[in-house]
Amino acid sequence: MxxxxxxxxxxxxxxxxxxxxxxxxxxxxxxxxxxxxxxxxFDPHVHMTxxxxxxxxxxxxxxxxxxxxxxxxxxxPRTGLASFKDYFASLVGxxxxxxxxxxxxxxxxxGLNSREANNEALAEEVMDILxxxxxxxxxxxxxxxxxxxxxxxxxxxxxxxxxLAKEMNLPxxxxxxxxxxxxxxxxxxAIALEHGLAPHMVVIDHNNEETVKSVLDQGFYAAFTIYPxxxxxxxxxxxxxxxxxxxxxxxxxxxDWGISDPLAIPKTAALMKIKGISEADIQKVTxxxxxxxxxxxxxxxxxxxxxxxxxxxSLKFNGNTxxxxxxxxxxxxxxxxxx
Amino acid sequence: xxxxxxxxxxxxxxxxPTELAWIEEKRDADAKGLALAFVMVPRxxxxxxxxxxxxxxxxxxxxxxxxxxLVRVYFLLQLADKQEGKSQIETLFDTAEMNELVALYRAxxxxxxxxxxxxxxxxxxxxxxxxxxxxxxxxxxxxxxxFSELAWNQLVLKCIFNDKPIHLIEGLDERxxxxxxxxxxxxxxxxxxxxxxxxxxxWRLIREFDTKSKKQDLERLAASPDPNDQIAAQLVLNYxxxxxxxxLEKEETAY
Numbered sequence: 001m002x003x004x005x006x007x008x009x010x011x012x013x014x015x016x017x018x019x020x021x022x023x024x025x026x027x028x029x030x031x032x033x034x035x036x037x038x039x040x041x042f043d044p045h046v047h048m049t050x051x052x053x054x055x056x057x058x059x060x061x062x063x064x065x066x067x068x069x070x071x072x073x074x075x076x077p078r079t080g081l082a083s084f085k086d087y088f089a090s091l092v093g094x095x096x097x098x099x100x101x102x103x104x105x106x107x108x109x110x111g112l113n114s115r116e117a118n119n120e121a122l123a124e125e126v127m128d129i130l131x132x133x134x135x136x137x138x139x140x141x142x143x144x145x146x147x148x149x150x151x152x153x154x155x156x157x158x159x160x161x162x163x164l165a166k167e168m169n170l171p172x173x174x175x176x177x178x179x180x181x182x183x184x185x186x187x188x189x190a191i192a193l194e195h196g197l198a199p200h201m202v203v204i205d206h207n208n209e210e211t212v213k214s215v216l217d218q219g220f221y222a223a224f225t226i227y228p229x230x231x232x233x234x235x236x237x238x239x240x241x242x243x244x245x246x247x248x249x250x251x252x253x254x255x256d257w258g259i260s261d262p263l264a265i266p267k268t269a270a271l272m273k274i275k276g277i278s279e280a281d282i283q284k285v286t287x288x289x290x291x292x293x294x295x296x297x298x299x300x301x302x303x304x305x306x307x308x309x310x311x312x313x314s315l316k317f318n319g320n321t322x323x324x325x326x327x328x329x330x331x332x333x334x335x336x337x338x339x
Numbered sequence: 340x341x342x343x344x345x346x347x348x349x350x351x352x353x354x355x356p357t358e359l360a361w362i363e364e365k366r367d368a369d370a371k372g373l374a375l376a377f378v379m380v381p382r383x384x385x386x387x388x389x390x391x392x393x394x395x396x397x398x399x400x401x402x403x404x405x406x407x408x409l410v411r412v413y414f415l416l417q418l419a420d421k422q423e424g425k426s427q428i429e430t431l432f433d434t435a436e437m438n439e440l441v442a443l444y445r446a447x448x449x450x451x452x453x454x455x456x457x458x459x460x461x462x463x464x465x466x467x468x469x470x471x472x473x474x475x476x477x478x479x480x481x482x483x484x485x486f487s488e489l490a491w492n493q494l495v496l497k498c499i500f501n502d503k504p505i506h507l508i509e510g511l512d513e514r515x516x517x518x519x520x521x522x523x524x525x526x527x528x529x530x531x532x533x534x535x536x537x538x539x540x541x542w543r544l545i546r547e548f549d550t551k552s553k554k555q556d557l558e559r560l561a562a563s564p565d566p567n568d569q570i571a572a573q574l575v576l577n578y579x580x581x582x583x584x585x586x587l588e589k590e591e592t593a594y
Binding site for chain 1: 374375378379381382430433434435436437438439440467468469470
C-alpha cells in the first residue's frame with residue numbers, strides 16, 4: 001500500500017506527517033503492545049466465527065475486553081432457512097460461550113446481510129425468524145444490513161429491517177458497499193432518516209476519507225474498519241481523528257475469513273499514541289463510542305467486563321463452571337511440552 | 340397445588356411488583372406469546388440469586404438458581420400445557436442462546452410428559468458449554484428418572500472427564516451399576532498412565548461392584564501420597580456407609 005518503504009519518501013499519498021513522525025513510525029515497527037499497556041478496547045465489529053482460538057487469546061492479551069459480532073455472509077451462500085437459524089443461534093450460543101472462555105464479553109447484532117437479501121424467497125423466510133432472535137439477551141442491534149450491489153431486493157430488506165429496529169428500539173449497524181461507496185452511503189443514510197430512525201441509533205460502518213464528513217454532519221455514528229487493502233489503513237485513521245476529533249467516531253477490525261487483523265484496534269491505538277493523539281481521544285474511538293452507541297440497546301452492562309469477565313451468577317452452579325476464575329487455563333505457547 | 344402454582348408462589352416472594360405485573364400479564368398469552376415472553380425474561384426480570392431451597396420437586400435444587408431462570412421455567416410450564424406447546428418449545432430449543440438453554444434444561448423434570456424431551460436432555464450431556472451440561476447434570480432429577488443406563492453412564496463419565504464434581508448429580512448412588520464401575524476402572528487406569536488421576540470420590544461408584552482390577556486399584560490408592568486417595572481406599576475396604584463419603588465431596592485437581 002502507500003507505506004511501501006521503497007516509494008514512501010517520494011509518494012506520501014495519504015500520510016502527510018512530519019519527518020519526525022515518519023522517523024518515529026519507522027523506529028516502532030512491530031511492538032504495539034508497549035504503547036497500549038493498561039488500555040482496554042471494545043471491538044464493535046469482528047466475525048469470530050471465522051477466527052481461531054489463537055485470535056481470541058491474542059485479543060485478550062492485547063486488552064480487548066468486549067466485542068460485537070454482526071451476522072454476515074459466511075463466504076458460502078446459504079441455501080435454506082435452517083442454516084440461517086443455526087448461524088444466528090451459534091452467535092448467541094456457542095460463539096458467545098467460546099469467547100467467554102478467553103475472558104472476552106461477546107455480543108452480537110442479528111440481521112439479513114445485503115448479499116443474501118438478493119435470494120428473495122429465502123430472505124422472506126429469514127425475515128420471519130429475525131424478531132425472535134432480536135429479542136434475545138445480548139443482541140445489541142440489527143446488523144450488519146445495508147447495500148452491496150445496491151439492488152432493489154437489497155433496498156427492500158434494508159427498509160424492512162430498519163422498521164424492525166425502530167419497532168424494537170435497537171441500534172442499527174449499516175454495512176456500506178465497497179463499490180460506488182459514496183453514493184451507497186448517502187443512500188443508506190437517507191433511507192434510515194426516511195424511516196424515522198434517530199441518527200444516534202445508526203452506526204454507519206466502513207467509512208473512509210470521502211464519506212466521513214457527511215456521516216458526522218448528519219448526526220450518525222461513523223465506524224471505520226481497519227482492514228488491509230480493501231478498507232482503511234491505520235495511518236489514514238490517525239489522520240482522520242486528527243482532523244475530525246473523537247466525537248461519534250469508532251474503529252473496528254471487521255476481521256473475518258479474509259486477510260484481516262483482529263488486533264486492528266490495539267494497533268491503531270498504539271499508532272495514535274505514538275502520533276500524539278490524547279489518551280482520552282484514543283479511549284473514545286477504541287472503546288467508549290462503541291460502548292455508548294450499542295448500549296442504547298439496553299443489553300450492555302459495562303460492569304460485566306470492565307474489570308475482567310465476572311462469572312455471571314446464572315452461569316454458575318455451586319462455583320463450578322468451565323470458567324474457573326473467569327478464564328480458561330492458559331497454554332504457554334512457547335513451551336515445548338504439550339500436556 | 341400444581342408445580343406451576345408452587346413456582347408462582349415462590350416467584351411472588353422473589354420478584355418485585357413491576358416484575359410481577361409483567362409476569363401476570365404474559366402468563367395468559369397464547370403459545371407464541373408465551374414463547375416470546377420466555378425469550379424476553381432477562382429484559383424484564385432481575386438475575387437475583389435465589390439462594391434457598393424452594394421445596395418444589397424432590398432433587399430439583401434451586402439454591403444456585405436465579406429469579407429470571409425460575410420465571411422462564413414458569414412460562415415453559417404454562418406453554419407446555421398448550422396445544423402448540425411442544426412445537427413452540429422445540430423452536431425455543433433450536434434457537435436458544437446459552438441462558439435460555441439452561442432454563443429449558445432446568446425445566447424438563449416439571450414439564451407435562453417429561454419423557455418426550457429425552458432426546459434434548461441427552462443433547463445437553465453432549466454439549467461443550469459448561470453451564471448447559473451443568474443444567475441437566477446437577478440439582479436436576481431428570482436424568483435419574485428418565486435416562487437409560489447407557490445415557491446415565493455417559494453423563495457420569497463426562498462429568499468426571501471434565502473434572503466436575505459428581506456428588507452434585509441427583510441419584511448418583513442409586514443408579515450406580517456394574518457397567519459404569521467397569522468403565523470407570525478403565526478410565527482411572529488411563530488417567531494413571533497419562534500421569535493424571537481421577538477425583539477420590541469417584542471410587543464410591545465402584546465400591547459395591549467387582550471389577551477386574553479392583554484389588555490392585557485399591558492397593559494403589561492406599562499407597563498413594565494423596566490423603567484423599569487413602570481415605571477412598573479405606574472407605575471401600577471397610578464397606579463404609581454412603582454418608583462416610585461426604586468428606587470427599589469436593590472438587591479435586593486432575594494432577
